[in-house]
Amino acid sequence: MKKSVFLGALTIAGLAAGAAAAGTLDDVKARGTLNCGVTTGLTGFAVPDANGVWGGFDVGVCRAVAAAVLGDPMAVEFVTTTGQTRFTALASGEIDLLARNTTWTFSRDVDLKFEFVGVNYYDGQGFMVPRDLGVSSAKDLDGATVCIQTGTTTELNLADYFRSNNISYEPVPIETNAEAQQQYLAGACDVYTTDASGLAATRATFEAPGDHVLLPEIVSKEPLGPLVRHGDNEWADVARWTLNALITAEELGVTSANIAELSAGTNNPEINRLLGTEGELGAMLGLDADWAMKAIMAGGNYGELFEKNIGENTPIGLARGLNAMWTEGGLIYSPPFR
Amino acid sequence: MTMLDDPRMSTPNVAPKKGFKLSQLIYDTRYRSITIQVIAMILVVLGLYWLVNNTIQNLSALGKDFDFGFLSQPAGYDINQRLVEYTSQSTHGRAAFVGILNTMLVAFLGCVLATFLGVIAGVLRLSKNWIVSRLMAVYVEGFRNVPLLLWIIAIFALMTESMPQPREFKVGGDASMMLADSVAVTNRGVYVPGIVFENGFLASPVMNWVILGVILIVSLFVIRIVRRRADVVQESTGVRPTTWYQQLALLIVPVGVVMFLMGAQLQYPYIKGFNFTDGIHLRNSLIALWLALSLYTGAFIAEIVRAGILAISKGQSEAAFALGLRPNRTMNLVILPQAMRVIIPPLISQYLNLTKNSSLAIAVGYMDVRSTLGGITINQTGRELEGMLLMAAFYLALSLAISGVMNIYNNRTQLQER
Numbered sequence: 001m002k003k004s005v006f007l008g009a010l011t012i013a014g015l016a017a018g019a020a021a022a023g024t025l026d027d028v029k030a031r032g033t034l035n036c037g038v039t040t041g042l043t044g045f046a047v048p049d050a051n052g053v054w055g056g057f058d059v060g061v062c063r064a065v066a067a068a069v070l071g072d073p074m075a076v077e078f079v080t081t082t083g084q085t086r087f088t089a090l091a092s093g094e095i096d097l098l099a100r101n102t103t104w105t106f107s108r109d110v111d112l113k114f115e116f117v118g119v120n121y122y123d124g125q126g127f128m129v130p131r132d133l134g135v136s137s138a139k140d141l142d143g144a145t146v147c148i149q150t151g152t153t154t155e156l157n158l159a160d161y162f163r164s165n166n167i168s169y170e171p172v173p174i175e176t177n178a179e180a181q182q183q184y185l186a187g188a189c190d191v192y193t194t195d196a197s198g199l200a201a202t203r204a205t206f207e208a209p210g211d212h213v214l215l216p217e218i219v220s221k222e223p224l225g226p227l228v229r230h231g232d233n234e235w236a237d238v239a240r241w242t243l244n245a246l247i248t249a250e251e252l253g254v255t256s257a258n259i260a261e262l263s264a265g266t267n268n269p270e271i272n273r274l275l276g277t278e279g280e281l282g283a284m285l286g287l288d289a290d291w292a293m294k295a296i297m298a299g300g301n302y303g304e305l306f307e308k309n310i311g312e313n314t315p316i317g318l319a320r321g322l323n324a325m326w327t328e329g330g331l332i333y334s335p336p337f338r
Numbered sequence: 339m340t341m342l343d344d345p346r347m348s349t350p351n352v353a354p355k356k357g358f359k360l361s362q363l364i365y366d367t368r369y370r371s372i373t374i375q376v377i378a379m380i381l382v383v384l385g386l387y388w389l390v391n392n393t394i395q396n397l398s399a400l401g402k403d404f405d406f407g408f409l410s411q412p413a414g415y416d417i418n419q420r421l422v423e424y425t426s427q428s429t430h431g432r433a434a435f436v437g438i439l440n441t442m443l444v445a446f447l448g449c450v451l452a453t454f455l456g457v458i459a460g461v462l463r464l465s466k467n468w469i470v471s472r473l474m475a476v477y478v479e480g481f482r483n484v485p486l487l488l489w490i491i492a493i494f495a496l497m498t499e500s501m502p503q504p505r506e507f508k509v510g511g512d513a514s515m516m517l518a519d520s521v522a523v524t525n526r527g528v529y530v531p532g533i534v535f536e537n538g539f540l541a542s543p544v545m546n547w548v549i550l551g552v553i554l555i556v557s558l559f560v561i562r563i564v565r566r567r568a569d570v571v572q573e574s575t576g577v578r579p580t581t582w583y584q585q586l587a588l589l590i591v592p593v594g595v596v597m598f599l600m601g602a603q604l605q606y607p608y609i610k611g612f613n614f615t616d617g618i619h620l621r622n623s624l625i626a627l628w629l630a631l632s633l634y635t636g637a638f639i640a641e642i643v644r645a646g647i648l649a650i651s652k653g654q655s656e657a658a659f660a661l662g663l664r665p666n667r668t669m670n671l672v673i674l675p676q677a678m679r680v681i682i683p684p685l686i687s688q689y690l691n692l693t694k695n696s697s698l699a700i701a702v703g704y705m706d707v708r709s710t711l712g713g714i715t716i717n718q719t720g721r722e723l724e725g726m727l728l729m730a731a732f733y734l735a736l737s738l739a740i741s742g743v744m745n746i747y748n749n750r751t752q753l754q755e756r
Contacts, residue, residue: 084717091400091720112720113401133505143611145526150709151717156414159426170613171416172526173703173714187503188525188622190612231401 024096024228024235025286028069036062037081037095040176044201044310044318045101046078054078058099060305061120061226061243064295065097068242068287073298082175083151087112090229097239099226101195103153113230117240120225120302122322122331124218125154126196128203131211133190138217142167147180147189149173154194157220177202195222197310197318204315238285245292247334248274249301251325256300263293274337281337292337302332393723406728408719409434415714417705419621422544430715437710438732444627444706445693445736451632452692453685456639461669463644474640481637487698489634494626494702501525507609520606522614528625529607532618536601546600553592561585623704627696635692642684646677678751686744690737697733707732 028034038046038058046056054062054076063073079095090098091113101123102108104116129135138161148155150173162169172189174180181202184192192199196218203209226243228236249255252271254262263275272278276289285291299305306323310316324330363373397404409431416426421439424432463474481489502513504524515522522529538546564581572578607617650673658668699706700713707729716725 084713087717087720088722091722107718107720141612143613143615145613150703150714155714156426156718159414159416162416163426169416170526171418173418173705173709175700175703183498186498186525188498229400231399 024232025069025238028096028235032070033075033077034062034066034069034097035077035079035095036065037079037086037089037098037100038062039100040080040082040178042101042177042198042201043205044314044316045197046099048078055309057121057305057309058101058226060299060309061099061246062097063298064246065239065242067298068245068291068295069238071288071294073294083149084175087114090114090227093229096235097226097228101198101224102227103195103222104225104227105153108227114227115230115232115236116225116227117236118225118243119223119331120243121197121223123195123197123222123224125157125193125220125222126199126218127215128184128192128199128212129190129215130187131213135215138215138219139165139167141169141191143169144190145170145172145188146191146193147172147174147183148193149177149180150175152194153220153222158193161219181205195224197224197316200318201310201316204317209315234286238287241285242292242295244334245274245295245337246302246305247325247332248337249292249296250303250332251327251334254296254301255304256297259293259296263290270337397723402720404724405721406724408715408721408724411719413715414718417710419624419705423542430711430719433715434707434711434728437705437707440704440710441693441696441699441706441708442736444624444631444696444699444704447628448631448635448692448696449689451628452635452639452688455632455636456688457643459636459640460643460647463640464647478637478640481633482641486630486634486695487701489630490626490698490701493630494622497527497622497626498525504609504613507614515607522607522609524614525622526613527619527621527623529614529617529619531604531606532616533597533602534605535597536603538600550593550596553596557588557592561588564588621704623699623702626702627699627704631692631695635688635695638688638691639685642681642688643677646679646681647673649680650676675751679753682744682748682751686741686748689740689744693736693740694733 036059038054038056041047042056044056046054046058048054059076059078062076062078066076067073079089081089081095081098081100086098086100086102087108089095098114099120101121103123104119108114109116127138127141129141135141141162146158146169148158148171155171155173158169158171169191172183174183177194177198180192180194183189185206192202194202196214199214203212203214206212226239228239248270249259252268252274254271254274259275262271263277265277266272269278273281275293276282276291280289282289282291288294300308303325306318306320307313310318312319320328320330322331324332326333363369410429412427413430413433414426415433417424417433417436419440420436421443422436424436459474459477462470463478465471465474501523502511502525504522504526505511506513507515507522507524513522513524520531535543535546539549540546564584568579568581605616607614607619609615654672654676655668658672659665663671696706697708697712700709703709711725712729716722719725
């Protein structure tokens with residue numbers, strides 16, 4: 001807690017010692033690193049490589065924000081969080097940004113006092129079963145044992161889905177994806193359910209991915225996105241517009257390959273505004289003029305991040321689907337940079 | 339001014355009538371202790387004030403209030419092991435209650451098994467048989483010196499990884515049930531036969547068990563009266579009447595008759611679909627937590643028992659031997675009753691440890707109060723402070739209750755001063 005509050009309470013006991021916390025943006029700049037909450041390890045989304053360097057789709061958001069604010073995509077302190085610890089970590093200020101496949105829901109936004117800054121993956125809850133179980137629909141799962149990560153929206157969706165279909169199940173609560181994987185492969189549960197992207201990512205790490213099938217039912221909407229604490233609008237703006245910068249970059253064809261060339265100035269004013277060669281957008285956020293350029297250079301634009309980490313050419317092999325650009329029939333859309 | 343008025347001339351054993359000086363608060367031994375206590379008190383109050391103020395400040399900074407209303411909201415999640423009726427539409431308060439019962443179940447089972455293991459290991463560790471005493475030493479040192487969490491996870495992993503899946507029990511599978519097809523050991527837990535009541539007195543099966551429990555307690559009470567009467571006869575005539583068949587009948591007949599009237603039947607588990615149905619499902623999480631807690635705490639209890647026995651002077655057992663008592667009667671009638679006085683106070687704290695350690699349930703997904711109220715509920719509602727306070731209050735109440743009951747027992751076993 002704040003030391004100033006302690007001293008204030010001692011000296012002017014009885015008076016409200018209102019030591020207003022400094023903005024997160026200033027804290028991050030002063031600290032020189034961004035504390036970013038990620039999963040304990042989900043291939044493609046957030047996982048450390050052999051050298052202990054974190055990489056992945058969610059990690060890409062953390063690095064982009066760090067690059068935008070601090071100019072260095074590597075200036076990120078990754079804090080691993082489970083489904084249960086993530087919100088406390090964010091609310092208590094242990095982390096500045098949570099990028100952990102977290103579903104944007106009403107109660108999290110309003111009641112838990114968080115601010116979702118956008119959606120970086122439109123997902124839905126699915127089910128994975130071993131192929132030799134011979135199950136072809138989630139409706140056939142009456143009486144099955146289901147591995148489920150506790151403290152997630154999927155836990156609630158699962159209860160709703162089975163209840164509304166009037167079938168029973170036995171939940172096996174687990175903490176992390178790795179634990180779920182071990183339980184599922186040992187056959188301690190018949191089914192593993194989580195976001196479909198997470199299932200695909202988990203299956204990709206199996207020795208024999210072909211022995212497991214994803215059932216056709218997608219039982220919920222799971223818009224996953226990064227979030228920050230409620231009430232610090234400046235910081236929320238930084239995170240929101242960094243994500244939007246990545247999306248806009250894909251829309252405008254700005255990639256990590258051509259960004260150096262484009263940043264010399266183009267005749268497209270929106271690219272110029274995005275890359276800071278025109279207008280004052282960076283200063284309005286309290287950042288350098290080339291903040292978006294640094295964010296895009298950190299790991300590429302939205303499409304590049306997607307393809308590199310979870311796209312069709314990776315073992316996870318997710319199609320863009322809903323996560324294609326709005327111009328290509330998807331839902332990924334950024335408000336204009338103006 | 340006369341000489342008599344001069345204070346220096348007054349007799350030395352009359353205290354000088356001086357005004358109270360502030361420095362006396364520190365240098366005068368009569369006031370110093372009060373001064374120190376007042377300062378300590380002020381510091382404690384300021385500390386508490388800071389804590390509360392800090393909490394209020396930070397809650398308001400986060401825009402949160404302090405409200406227990408969430409307990410009456412629907413929980414929305416399912417719990418696998420429930421001793422009372424619960425669905426995902428029940429309230430968070432109900433979920434907390436289910437968790438509390440699960441905590442109490444594993445704590446009770448753990449305390450019973452830990453005491454059993456501890457007493458046996460403690461006595462055997464003093465055995466003159468070299469192998470037996472060494473084996474017990476290995477058990478005690480092995481379990482006492484490895485973190486409990488590792489044992490919980492190790493037993494859980496052993497059960498999960500090495501036991502057959504339920505579907506291997508199907509026709510043509512590799513696994514088969516044990517004990518005349520009544521028990522199935524699977525990687526999801528152990529399925530044992532359960533007792534169901536065809537026409538119970540009450541609709542809820544739990545209440546029928548409560549009825550049986552009450553009858554059993556009454557039976558035990560009557561058995562005690564029978565024993566007391568036998569003691570009286572023995573003291574007046576020197577001959578103890580044979581009462582074991584009366585005691586046995588009192589124990590079995592009333593419960594048996596009521597169970598017959600309620601149509602009690604053994605229900606065997608059988609495989610159906612994905613899992614076994616019917617019977618009682620002892621989940622891996624419960625078994626791992628129960629065994630690990632018992633083995634771990636049992637090792638500590640063994641040392642307490644050993645210390646208690648060693649505290650009894652050798653003369654006691656020599657006197658017993660001189661009277662012709664055999665070794666195991668010496669242990670049961672002479673040594674252990676005296677050793678209990680030494681054993682019980684540290685035993686209480688081991689029971690408290692076991693109860694509180696049961697919150698490690700989270701490691702294997704056992705749905706105790708830490709997992710329901712302190713885990714999922716807090717996470718879904720964002721009421722960390724309220725949930726943690728409730729949990730602390732529950733563990734405090736449970737611990738105080740255990741230590742209260744054990745203290746009553748302790749007072750009864752203490753040496754009566756005559």
